Amino acid sequence: MNAGAVPNPTPPADDTTHDAASGTEADFLANYDPHKWPVIGVTADVVLLTVRNGNLCVLLVERANHPHQGQWALPGGFVDIAEDLDAAAQRELAEETGVAIEANWLEQLKSYGTPGRDPRMRMVTVSYLAFTNVTQEPVAADDARNARFFNLDELALPNLGIHGSTALAFDHAEIISDGVERARAKLEYTTLAAAFVDEPFTLADLRGVYESVWDIDLHEANFRRKVIGTAGFVEATGLTAKTDGRPAKLYRRGEAVRLHPPILRPTD
Amino acid sequence: MNAGAVPNPTPPADDTTHDAASGTEADFLANYDPHKWPVIGVTADVVLLTVRNGNLCVLLVERANHPHQGQWALPGGFVDIAEDLDAAAQRELAEETGVAIEANWLEQLKSYGTPGRDPRMRMVTVSYLAFTNVTQEPVAADDARNARFFNLDELALPNLGIHGSTALAFDHAEIISDGVERARAKLEYTTLAAAFVDEPFTLADLRGVYESVWDIDLHEANFRRKVIGTAGFVEATGLTAKTDGRPAKLYRRGEAVRLHPPILRPTD
DNA sequence: ATAATAGTGTCTCTCAGACAGTATGTG
DNA sequence: CACATACTGTCTGAGAGACACTATTAT
Known part of the structure; x- marks a missing residue:
């Protein structure tokens, strides 16, 4: 294996070579050898x-x-x-x-x-x-x-x-799993969801982000009330989007970063 | 400086030495030289x-x-x-x-x-x-x-x-500051505060942790109602502690790790 | 008794969840 | 018109904040 081809000895347990305790710091640094440490x-x-x-x-x-x-x-x-x-x-x-x-x-x-x-x-x-x-x-x-x-x-x-x-x-x-968990948690107390959609977006688009990331269904009317009622989450543009039903108002991202209070994930 | 005393060249931009693309993975690993990378x-x-x-x-x-x-x-x-x-x-x-x-x-x-x-x-x-x-x-x-x-x-x-x-x-x-911020945030949605007190402890002890870490005063009665109402945060021991007033009941840590719903920090 | 701290009861306001109902587009 | 989706109004229950009140000790 590679460890055999390239010896990689364990260094001394503490950092006392080159007179780390006595002498000036400048002298110490001038003679410091980074290669004495494990190669990571x-x-x-x-x-x-x-x-x-x-x-x-x-x-x-x-x-x-x-x-x-x-x-x-x-x-x-x-x-x-x-x-x-x-x-x-x-x-x-x-x-x-x-x-x-x-x-x-x-x-x-x-x-x-x-x-x-x-x-x-x-x-x-x-x-x-x-x-x-x-x-x-x-x-x-x-x-x-x-x-x-x-x-x-x-x-x-x-x-x-x-x-x-x-x-x-x-x-x-494992890394991806940890990242997904972090994203799921951040949707609760930040405006992160708005970073996932193109501007301008409808509230249905934004709700779709929550539903995709959390893999659940959210109650449409309550979600709307919550988002609109959180200052700085979204800003109205005055535009509307064509849908299969009544046209939806279009929004852009607001200035807020954190949500007070949070949008908590439903518990089972 | 140390960079002068010990040359530390920038390695090739990609990992193609030792036939990283062709040959077997075993051959590649047997000849792999960790020292070609920057010493960090x-x-x-x-x-x-x-x-x-x-x-x-x-x-x-x-x-x-x-x-x-x-x-x-x-x-x-x-x-x-x-x-x-x-x-x-x-x-x-x-x-x-x-x-x-x-x-x-x-x-x-x-x-x-x-x-x-x-x-x-x-x-x-x-x-x-x-x-x-x-x-x-x-x-x-x-x-x-x-x-x-x-x-x-x-x-x-x-x-x-x-x-x-x-x-x-x-x-x-900077590291300490980030750690303190993390601790402050974790008090909100985990039972972390109980890790800071010796068992058994009174609810005043536990409240003192929140007040110390958040550097604010909490409302005593509401804190009590919240903690007691959160299943698994604390468990009664039946013991009491001597204080300057009415003796306080003593508790131990419960099994819960997360708080649902969280104890939110008061906003200013 | 008073002081001091522990603990309870309860009112109010906010807000999440649920759901009924209205608005505005398309075929 | 029916249908689909957007949006509004409102009831209810849980829970936070505030505060009055009771309980149990020491002195």
Whole structure:
């Protein structure tokens, strides 16, 4: 295995080489050797969620290279030496899928670093979560031989009770599950749902986001009363949308970020 | 600087050395060289919160070594090569402060990796949050020359509007602030507050946790009604505590983890 | 008795859930 | 017209906030 080919000794337990306790800090830093520490790879992965045709979807890439060649995985890759974590996530997403997203639309999800989660070497990934209403089709490049959105029910996500046929590379099923749980929770107390729809949108569109992400039906009249009654959630545009029945008023996103009080998920 | 003393070249943009695209995965892994990637240090830091005498406190260590020698910092240190992130946090906490805590009492907070946040080298820290009712005094050892609990108002935490006199090493003020915000939010929808008090406890004790962490006064009678009415939050013991007035009933922690509905922080 | 803290009862207001009913489009 | 969807009005029950009142100890 790789650990045999490239020795990776455990370092001393504390940080006392190079006179870390005595002498000046400048001297200490001038002689500091980063290579005495274990070599741990740091990557950034992105869970990009969207709603398409009433289904919650996640953007995946088919791996062009070993390991897990040919399996579907989250877009992501190594963090550059002088690059911020958020920037790495944004860059890797763009490189592998062509999907451009503002760095501040990304929120950090969680880091995963269980030994053995990557067969190449000890690897820690900082995962990010993004929400979008992308309508563009992704374009695979780089380490990805293919890129597309998957409905969640196509995937094997045992933590969510979803048993689709597509298995995921590495521990990405766990990461996606955690991302979906985070998204479900955030709908309750933030205006996140509005990030999933194109402007302008109807209240039925917005309700569809909640129903897709939570996988339940909401009461239409109460949802309307709640959204309209929450200052800054949506703003009327004066436009109307053509539907099969009475035309619906169209809205744009408001300024509010948090919902007071929250829209709580119905309990069973 | 250290980057000059130890060259740390940017690796190729994609992972195609050693025939990552062709050949078998076993061949690829046998020849994989972890050292071709940027050397990024990975550490685990712990924000351990507790309530003492009605004050929210955090456990800090005084750094024995460079860099930031003599400044106060979060307990933490390098993750070992074959050690899980949670275990590293638990181990570093015990080594530097003598405070032993179950690994599953730790929850991951966030990772911080802005270039330059540590003067030694590019460093990513995975921070953890712990809540406890520790009464034992910490014992400094290892990289720490001192260890004690600080009331939050002793610290300089500009993100929280707290302007105490003790400045923190690295970006630890930001990490602590994020941890406190997380704790404040978790009191709303989990039974976390009960983790801060010794068993058995009175409802006044429990209310004191909320008031300390949120830094507000709660309405006593309504708090009582809410807690008693939430199945599984607390369980009666039948014991009573001596106070300056009528003796209070004593409770222990219940089985519930989440609060339905939440105890919302009063809005201003 | 008074002081002090624990605990109960109850009124009001807000709001979620439920559902009936009205409005406005299409075929 | 029927039909479909958008939207409004209103009843009800749960629960938060406020506050008065009772209970049990110490001194």
